[in-house]
Amino acid sequence: MADLSVRNRYFDELFKTPGLVWMGQNTNHIPAHPEVTAAMVASIKSGEYNAYAPPLGFEDLRAAIVADFGVPGLEALVTEGGVNALSLICRARAKPGTTLVTTDPTWKWPCLFAKQQGAEVVQTPIYGPETDYKLTPDLLRAYIDDRCAILYVVDPNNPLGVTYSAEELGAFAAIAKENGALLVHDCTYRDFAEGHTPAVAIDAENAICSLSFSKWLGLAGMRIGGLVGNPALIAELAAVSTSVLGGSVVAQRGAMAGLKVKDDWMKDVRRIDLANKVRIKAAAEALGMAIPIWPSQGNFLILETGSTGVSPEAIVEAARLDGVMIRQGAYHTEAFGDRFIKVSTTVPEAWAEKFADNLADYVEKAKSLTDVPALF
Known part of the structure; x- marks a missing residue:
């Protein structure tokens, strides 16, 4: 409990930091589409939040999620965030x-959930050019056996930003x-x-896709995500859900509005995201820092810190002291975490400019830090 309290205070202090530049959680801080904001405000004003939502999610939202994946015959389950x-x-x-x-690296929380259920977590190391920073069918075969209940593939990978082709996903499914x-x-x-090809388009019988509205739509604090799969799988998972009274009504209204404007909205988001990546890449390479995956297929970049002579943690703390939150590699991977920092890029361009302009100062400041606090 002590560690959990320290972690909670860490994020509580971040939220209290005036004007904090959030560039460590891959969340989207680009100002929301006005129709999304309007839908949520209208929901609040009408008092919709006084009632519970349907347990699987609003039918219109469920249908819109399936349509967005482009695989007919499936169903969606709306959840309180992608982690849920x-x-x-x-x-x-x-x-x-x-x-x-x-894989290693991977998104850490499903590993924790599996361990809580008594399962063993097996990670395949992919950090390196020998596998092109990706899981391969041969590597997978070396680590999987008939004890495996879940093959968990993050695509694009967080934190690396690599993605998989339909052929690669077909091999994994097989x-x-x-x-x-x-x-x-x-x-x-x-x-x-x-x-991007969702695995349910390849094997709808034995694959399921998770999704989130935190990253592309910027609803991280609203806690809304979901699953897309065949009806039998959705029924199996809904049966063990603790969200028997449904997810946030307000968040679902925002998600529905977001899906309606998604095509136009994401064009602007991707434009800003790419511009931020280019700016940050130039600043990092000017310091001799390597960008091993370019272009990243996620809304983030990893910057290798080996050439700086300081730890990722020290750079993260130096940035925090300047009101900028980025992430140390150890958050994602114990084996490779000492090699990189991760920086989110779906942020206002002024934020990316501040980080890029001050990166050299953060590295220099990191050299003088003798007491880096616990980071999460």
Whole structure:
């Protein structure tokens, strides 16, 4: 409990920081589309929040999510954030004597959920040019066996920003099926990728996709995500859900409005995102820092810190002292976390400019820091 309290105070202090530049959680801070804001304000003004939402989500939103994935015949389950969606899968499938197989780096929380259910987590190391920073079918075969209950693939990968082709996903789906595992395709960042195939378009029987409205639409604090899969899988997962009274009514109204304007909205978001990436890349490379994955297919970049002579944690703390929140690699991976920092890029261009302009100062400041506090 002590560690949890420290973590909570850490984020509480971040929220209290006036004008904080949030560039560490891959959240979208580009000003919201006016129709999204209007939908949520209208919901609040009408008092919709006085009532519970349907347990699976509003039918219009469920249908819109499936349409957005472009695979007919499936169903959607609306959840309280993408993390909640993944927890349902682990609650349903992870058991003692089973494994969850994923990559290293990966998104950490499903690993925790699987362990809470008594399962073992098996990670395949992908940080390096020898695998092009990606999971490969051969690498997967070396780490998976018939104990595997869940094959968890984050695509685009957080924090690396690599993505997988339909052919690669087809191979993963086949290997998962051979071993009796469910392929869980975490599609949180799919809207930033240059072409993306959801695994349910390849194997709707034995794959499920998770999604989030935190990253592309900027509703992180509203807590809304979901799952897309065949009706039998959705029914199985809904049966273990603790959200029996539905998710946030206000968030669902915002999500529905967002899907209606998504095509136009994302054009602007991607334009700003790319401009921010280019600016940050130039600043990092001017300091001799490497950008191993370019272009990143997520709304973030990793900057390798080895050439700076200081730890990722020290750079993160130096930036925090200037009101900029970025992430140390150890948040994502114990094995490779000492190699990089991660910087989110769906932010106002002035934020990215501040980070890029001051990056050299952060590195210099980091050299003099002797007491870096716990980071999360």
